[in-house]
Amino acid sequence: MQTLYAHKALIGENLELKKSVLIAFSEDGNIQSLDFDVENFSADIVLSKDTLVLPSFINMHTHIGDFLLKDRGFGLSLREVVGKNGIKHSFLTQISDERLQFSLKQSLSLLISNGYSTFIDFREGGIKGVSALRKILKSFSIRGIILGRPYGSEKIADLVGYVDGFGFSDVFSIFEKDELITNLNKICSSNPELLLSIHIAETKEIVEKSILKIGKSDFNYVMDKFTPSFIVHCNYITEDEEFRKIKEHKLGVVCCPLTASYFGLRFPPIAECLKYNIPLALGTDNIMIADVNPFFLLRFTLLSLSSKGVFLSPKALLKTLTVNPGLMLNKKIGQISPGYKADLIGINMSSLNIIHSRDIYKALVFRTSVKDVNFQMFEGRKIK
Numbered sequence: 396m397q398t399l400y401a402h403k404a405l406i407g408e409n410l411e412l413k414k415s416v417l418i419a420f421s422e423d424g425n426i427q428s429l430d431f432d433v434e435n436f437s438a439d440i441v442l443s444k445d446t447l448v449l450p451s452f453i454n455m456h457t458h459i460g461d462f463l464l465k466d467r468g469f470g471l472s473l474r475e476v477v478g479k480n481g482i483k484h485s486f487l488t489q490i491s492d493e494r495l496q497f498s499l500k501q502s503l504s505l506l507i508s509n510g511y512s513t514f515i516d517f518r519e520g521g522i523k524g525v526s527a528l529r530k531i532l533k534s535f536s537i538r539g540i541i542l543g544r545p546y547g548s549e550k551i552a553d554l555v556g557y558v559d560g561f562g563f564s565d566v567f568s569i570f571e572k573d574e575l576i577t578n579l580n581k582i583c584s585s586n587p588e589l590l591l592s593i594h595i596a597e598t599k600e601i602v603e604k605s606i607l608k609i610g611k612s613d614f615n616y617v618m619d620k621f622t623p624s625f626i627v628h629c630n631y632i633t634e635d636e637e638f639r640k641i642k643e644h645k646l647g648v649v650c651c652p653l654t655a656s657y658f659g660l661r662f663p664p665i666a667e668c669l670k671y672n673i674p675l676a677l678g679t680d681n682i683m684i685a686d687v688n689p690f691f692l693l694r695f696t697l698l699s700l701s702s703k704g705v706f707l708s709p710k711a712l713l714k715t716l717t718v719n720p721g722l723m724l725n726k727k728i729g730q731i732s733p734g735y736k737a738d739l740i741g742i743n744m745s746s747l748n749i750i751h752s753r754d755i756y757k758a759l760v761f762r763t764s765v766k767d768v769n770f771q772m773f774e775g776r777k778i779k
Contacts, residue, residue, distance in 0.1 A: 396419055396420065396421055396422070396427060397419070397420055397422075397439045397440070397775065398417055398418065398419045398420075398436075398437075398438040398439050398440070399417075399418045399420070399438055399439065399440040399441075399442070399448075399737075399739075399772075400415075400416070400417050400418075400433070400436055400438035400440070400441045400442065401416045401418070401442045401446060401447075401448040401741070402414065402415060402416075402442065402443075402444045402445075402446065403416070403446070403447045403448070403744070403755075404416040404418070404447065404448040404449065404731060405447070405448070405449040405450070405731065405755075406429065406431075406730075406731050406732070407730055407731065407732050408718055408722075408730055408732070409718075410449070410450075410710055410713060410714060410717070410718065410730075410756075412755060413429075413431045413432075414431070414432060415431065415432050415433045415434065416429065416430070416431055416433070416448070417429070417430040417431075417433045417436050417438060418448075418731065418737065418739075420737040420775045421775070422775070423774070423775070424736055424737050424738075424773075424774030424775035424776065425727070425734060425735070425736060425737065425775070426731065426732065426733050426734065426735050426736070426737050427733060428733055429731070429732070429733060440777065442741055442770055443743075443769075445743055445744050445745035446741040446742065446743060446744070446769060446770060447741065447742045447744050447755065448731070448739050448740070448741050448742075448770070449713075449717070449731070449739070449740060449742065449759075450512075450717040450718070450728075450729050450730050450731055450738060450739065450740075451510055451511060451512030451513070451717075451738040451739060451740050451771070451772075451773070452509070452510050452511045452512065452513075452689045452716045452717060452740070453511065453512065453513040453514070453515075453676070453716060453717060453720035453721065453728065453729050454506065454511050454513070454514040454515065454677075454678055454679055454687065454689075454716070455515050455625075455649040455676040455677060455678040455720045455723070456515060456517070456627050456649045456651055456678025456679070456680055457502075457506075457514045457515065457516045457517070457678060457679060457680065457681075457682070457687075458477075458483075458516065458517055458519070458680060458681045458682065459498075459499060459502035459503070459506070459514070459516055459528075459682055460487060460495065460498055460499060460502075460518070460519055460520075460524070460528075461483050461486065461487070461498070461681055461682055461683035462498040462499070462501045462502045462505070462682050462683070463486075463490075463494070463497075463498050463501075463683075464482060464483060464486055464683035465682070465683050466683070467482055467683065468482055468483075468657075468683065468684060469657065472658065473597070473598055473658045473660070474600075476658075476683075476684070477681060483681070483683065484519070487519055487520065492527070495527060496527060496531060499527065499528055499531050500531055500535075502682055503531065503532070503535045503537055503539075504535070505682070505687055506537055506687055507535065507536060507537050507771075507778070508765070509687050509688055509689060509765055510689055510740045510765065510768050510771065511537060511687070511689070512537060512538060512728070512736075512738035512773050513537070513538040513539075513540065513720070513728055513729075513738070514537065514538075514539055514540070515540045515542065515590075515592075515678070515720075515724075516528065516539060516540070516541055516542065517542050517544075517562035517564070517592075517627075518541050518542060518543045518544075518558075518562070519544075519546075520546055521543065521544070521545055521546025521547060521549045521553075521554070522543070522546070522549060522553060522554060522557050523546070524543070524546070525541050525543040525554070525557045525558055526557060528541055529541065529557070536773040536774075536776065536778045537773065538728070538738075538773075540559045540560070540590070540724070541557075541558055541559050541560075542558060542559065542560045542561055542562030542590060542592055543557065543558040543560075543561060543562065544561060544562060544563055544564070544568065545575075550575075550578070551575055551578045551579050551582060552578055552582060555582060555586065555589075558589070559589065559590060560589045560590025560591055560592065560624065561579065561583075561589070561590070561591050561592070562590075562592045562593065562627075563592070563593040563594070564593075564594055565593070565594050565595075565597065565601055565613065566593070566595075566601070566605050566609070566613035566616055566617060567604075567605075568593075569593075569617075569620065570608075570609060570616070576620050576621065579591070579621060580620075580621050583621070590624040590625075590724070591621065591622075591623045591624050592623050592624055592625050592626065592627055592649075593617055593623055593626060593627065594626075594627050594628050595613055595614050595617060595626040595627065595628060595629050595632065596612070596613060596614055596628060596629050596630055596631040596632045597627075597628040597629075597630055597631075597660070598630070598631065598658075598660060599631050599660075599661070601613055601631075602614075602631045612637075614626075614629075614632055614637055614640075615637075618640060618644065622644055622646070623646060624646075624647070624723075624724075625646060625647035625648065625649055625674075625676075625723055626641070626646055626647075626648055626649070627648075627649045627651070627678070628649075628650065628651060628655070628663065629648050629650065629663060629664055630655050630660050630661045630662070630663050630664070631660075631661055632664055632667075633664070638664070638667055638668070638670075638671045638673065639671065641668075641671070641673050642671050642672065642673055645674075646673070646674075647673070647674035647675070647676060647719070647723035648664070648668050648673055648674070648675055648676075649675075649676045649677070649678050649723075650663035650664070650665055650668070650675065650676075650677055650678070651663065651677070651678050651679065651680040651685070652665070652677070652692070652695060652696045652699060653679060653680065653684070653685035653686070653692060653695060654679075654680040654681065654684050654685050656695075656699070657684050657685065662699060662700075662703070665696065665700060665707070666700060666705045666707070669707065669711065674719055674722060674723050675715050675719060676715050676716070676719045676720045676723055677692060677693075677696065677715045677716055679692060688764075688765055689716050689765075690759070690760070690763045690764055690765065692716070693709075693712055693713065693715075693716065693759075693760045694760055694761060696712060697709065697712055697760055697761075708756070709754075709756040709757045709759065709760040709761070710756040712760060713756060713759060713760060717729045717730065718730045721735070736774055736775075737772055737774060737775040738772065738773055738774065739770070739771070739772040740768050740770060740771050740772075741768065741769050741770025741771070742759065742763055742767050742768060742769070743767050743768075743769045744758070746766075746767045748762045748763060748764055748767055749762045749763060749767060
């Protein structure tokens with residue numbers, strides 16, 4: 396067992412500020428115990444007096460294979476960029492294995508350098524795409540939760556054993572595929588650890604096309620066919636009845652404010668989710684589109700909502716990249732509590748960005764930058 400001493404840390408499900416904190420963790424990286432207001436101590440790692448410790452970040456929605464296509468889609472529609480015949484998929488169908496591996500490695504390095512310990516990736520390319528990422532992950536200090544989908548002639552059952560779950564691009568990737576839906580429900584019922592997710596109501600076009608072609612919104616069609624672990628985007632879910640249904644089914648919602656704004660879409664229903672007490676998390680989506688910087692994501696989200704007259708608690712927003720994802724995934728990650736993974740970052744609270752700010756939560760959201768991260772630990776191993 397090892398120990399770490401921090402003068403200040405954000406603890407537990409409520410990210411409560413505690414002082415003089417002694418964290419003990421096991422060899423396999425699990426937090427064993429927490430002691431507060433410790434005066435006399437001996438620790439393997441002692442952090443500086445100005446360092447604030449908090450849980451590492453969890454990015455709940457990524458597509459990390461398009462690292463090499465940064466900024467090529469600005470000014471184009473979502474369909475032109477990431478649609479079936481768009482820039483991204485045209486690139487991925489032609490990329491060599493070596494270039495894909497390079498792209499994935501660069502993306503992982505970028506995520507780690509930005510303070511993430513976990514990311515949930517909607518992986519393209521079927522078994523081959525999943526396997527490529529899985530192999531590379533072994534060499535990086537980050538946890539990848541990979542949601543795949545069949546490619547080419549693959550069946551949904553073929554992916555079992557390769558994936559951590561299934562992630563679908565939109566309702567039309569499952570519409571009129573009764574065999575796929577039947578098998579999907581059977582597999583997820585037999586393997587409750589497998590996650591299931593799908594993009595919902597990302598664009599107005601998708602919702603209108605769904606109503607025209609299917610006779611109901613993509614959200615209602617999906618809910619008639621299966622119950623996802625969580626749903627992604629939801630930009631054009633606007634009805635109280637839909638939010639009540641999300642609440643009743645105990646679904647989490649993952650919003651991606653940066654990509655919604657990038658494509659000129661409706662801002663995600665963050666305020667509505669909080670109003671209905673719906674579990675909420677954030678993601679950065681495609682690396683070719685959005686900066687993965689978690690502090691920029693938090694700041695952009697809070698200020699965008701403020702510009703609409705919606706004022707959220709910085710602490711509540713901070714939870715969308717830490718505590719909430721862990722709870723939504725039903726995994727022991729995202730908070731500093733006994734039994735949880737020792738995934739930690741330290742922030743230099745005496746940096747010029749932050750010093751003289753008297754509210755820690757506001758400082759983290761409004762003032763902090765990645766260069767203020769002065770300590771990083773993944774599963775009990777110091778990596779910075």
